[in-house]
Amino acid sequence: MSDFEEYIRQGEPQKKERGYAWQTAIGLQAVDGLKPSDYLIATARQHIEGDITIDEVRQLIKSYYESKGNRTSTEQLTEQPIEQLTEQERLLLSVMGNEHFTLKMLMEKIGLKHRPTFLANYINPAIKDGLVKVLYPEKPNHPRQKYLLTVKGTAMRN
Secondary structure: OOOHHHHHHHOOOOHHHHHHHHHHHHHHHHEEEEEOOHHHHHHHOOOOOOOOOOHHHHHHHHHHHHHOOOOEEEEEHHHOHHHHOOOOHHHHHOOOOOOOOOOHHHHHHHOOOOHHHHHHHHHHHHOOOOOOEEEOOOOOOOOOOEEOOOOHHHHHHH
């Protein structure tokens, strides 16, 4: 029934506790007639699995809903023809989905090893063009820094 029953039943104490917490929180939304987004469910699963901390959950959800609050129509987002994306931006968008990635993960997905080149040719232009954003914008060198698509990046990807 619940998206988190598997964690509650499996018995690992930390996952069980997190599963209960998320089940309760999402159950409270259901009481108010709200349906949690797929993004929230996926983020909750990442937290339960221990892939991200609760602080990262807060930042991701805050960032997600801020981007939704500033939503414009897909037509407005894609007025820039897709041909204006660089090959590097196209490749970067093609490997990113609704998840967030470390630089190392992205470099592995694309098959690159030289970090400065990857930053200069892929990440920095994508951030400048509003296609990608960072999880900790106020701390660019944060040890758990992650990269995720913006609404514009998602629209251009599709």
